[in-house]
Amino acid sequence: MGISECEACHGNHKILAPSDSMLGTQESAVCIQCHEARSEPYQLASRIKARLDEFVSKIGDVENSLDKADRRGVDVSDPRFKLREAKTSLILVRNLTHTLDLSEVEKKIEEGKRVAAEVKAEGEAALKEARFRKGGLIITTLFILLLAIAIFLKIKQIEKKSPA
Numbered sequence: 001m002g003i004s005e006c007e008a009c010h011g012n013h014k015i016l017a018p019s020d021s022m023l024g025t026q027e028s029a030v031c032i033q034c035h036e037a038r039s040e041p042y043q044l045a046s047r048i049k050a051r052l053d054e055f056v057s058k059i060g061d062v063e064n065s066l067d068k069a070d071r072r073g074v075d076v077s078d079p080r081f082k083l084r085e086a087k088t089s090l091i092l093v094r095n096l097t098h099t100l101d102l103s104e105v106e107k108k109i110e111e112g113k114r115v116a117a118e119v120k121a122e123g124e125a126a127l128k129e130a131r132f133r134k135g136g137l138i139i140t141t142l143f144i145l146l147l148a149i150a151i152f153l154k155i156k157q158i159e160k161k162s163p164a
């Protein structure tokens, strides 16, 4: 039986859409159908799955923080666009699992995680800047208010001094 045959893992019926749960050593994983616990392929399946899960949750994490910034009215369209790059890496990683080559998979995942980290930093910077601007606006408003009061008092003073 050739391991390259799609049916070996995907089944004859092709009803099931491929998903991350096919990979790994949990009950839903196809790998355990043929590979015994603690065998090398089994361990590799477990490691690839762990890395993949980490990557997926990292992307979710970054997406959450962009959503949070979005809800506060911060423009995060640039980081969001860049996040697509990380998501593309995820698609490639899912396909790379076919190579059963951990180092190839890890390389791609590291690449994607680096992009995700950059996106997160950009999102946080945008949020910080928005907070800073809001703080600045409050200070400016207070300053203008104080100025208005001072001018008002000055006018009163001048009015008092000048003979009616």
Ligand code: HEC
Pocket: 003, 004, 005, 006, 007, 008, 009, 010, 018, 019, 020, 021, 022, 023, 030, 052, 091, 094, 095, 097, 098
């Ligand atoms: C060793 C088992 C195995 C074999 C053999 C295999 N696949 Fe897969 N395939 C998987 C696993 C596991 C996934 C799920 C990867 C994921 O989404 O994390 C997958 C996912 C996919 C996906 C979806 C990728 C994505 O973007 O989510 C496609 C398409 C696919 N396989 C096609 C094929 C084809 C075509 C063949 C035959 C040439 C094949 N597979 C052979 C295990 C296998």
Ligand code: HEC
Pocket: 001, 003, 008, 009, 022, 023, 024, 030, 031, 032, 033, 034, 035, 040, 041, 042, 044, 045, 100
């Ligand atoms: C239908 C049975 C079957 C399934 C399902 C299956 N394998 Fe295999 N696998 C084999 C066979 C047969 C070989 C080749 C014989 C050997 O080297 O033990 C092999 C070899 C391997 C090897 C070593 C050879 C290589 O190419 O480096 C790895 C690693 C491996 N499988 C991982 C996986 C992973 C991960 C999964 C789940 C996504 C999986 N296998 C699912 C049958 C299967």
